[in-house]
Amino acid sequence: MSNILHQPVLLSEAIKVLCVDPDAYYIDGTFGRGGHSKAILAQLSAQGRLLALDKDPEAITYAQAHFDTDPRFMVQYTSFSQMAEIVKQQGMEGKVKGILLDLGVSSPQLDNAARGFSFSENGVLDMRMNNQQGETAAEWLQTAKQEDITWVLKYYGEERFAKRIATAIVAYRQQNPITDTKTLVAIIQQAIPVKEKHKHPATRSFQAIRIYINKELQELETVLAESMQILSPQGRLAIISFHSLEDRIVKHFFKKLVQGVDPFPADFPIQDVCLNKQARYIGKLYRANKQELNNNPRSRSAIMRVVEKL
Secondary structure (H helix, E strand, C coil): CCCCCCCCCCHHHHHHHHCCCCCCEEEECCCCCCHHHHHHHHHCCCCCEEEEEECCHHHHHHHHHHCCCCCCEEEEECCHHHHHHHHHHCCCCCCEEEEEEECCCCHHHHHCHHHCCCCCCCCECCCCCCCCCCCCHHHHHHHCCHHHHHHHHHHHHCCCCHHHHHHHHHHHHCCCCCCEHHHHHHHHHHHCCCCCCCCCCCHHHHHHHHHHHHCHHHHHHHHHHHHHHHEEEEEEEEEEECCHHHHHHHHHHHHHHHHCCCCCCCCCCCCHHHHCCCEEECCCCECCCHHHHHHCHHHHHCEEEEEEEC
């Protein structure tokens, strides 16, 4: 499955805004199959360095097989929520010129039915980014309370039929365990009374369960809180998100950095210089152009936001 084609999203846009100094340190916090890393390395001089992180063991195996001969490259088997600690260990704190986070699930993960991310192909109901540790989706669904399942589907998936789906899941598991994606899809399809056009009925539920199992939003909030400490002055943070919850967190965090973090009232008479602004926007937001949408339909929901540390 390591040979499944993965097309990095917003590649040219990300490299253009990120790689402004060929001699600097950069971080690809979501290596995947190295599409963005390869493009970053192509911009770096012999003095430049790239640190890549990923918590998927298959991604690490790929990185070691295809990138390890490049002395400018180093990969760490860990979540990007541990970025600050890794940077500190490597003596890179305050020296990093650019951080890139692509928050999407990679094509090899989606297209490998054995990983359990896809509702299109039947496979073991796993959904862990790091499939070597933690609770699987099947294990959680077998023991979680009905109200907890409802909350996860409603909050992380924005699923309006969350309660109906959770009720159906609990009723089914009393007779048989839910161990594969095909079974979960069938339960969801039967529970939903109204189908959306052009959207599979299991889309929101699978998204919600994946986000919960992998603690995706908590990890995003952790790395955001530490990002300005990691970056050097004029260092840039570029984040590509794929659904509204992620993008909302990024948007609000960036707004706070740009407008100033001190909680003064809106009508308080204070000079702009006293607002403790930490960053400025680089562009507004970036979306896939028509050519990329034609070549890679999965890029349709991608949004990239970029800030530069002051």
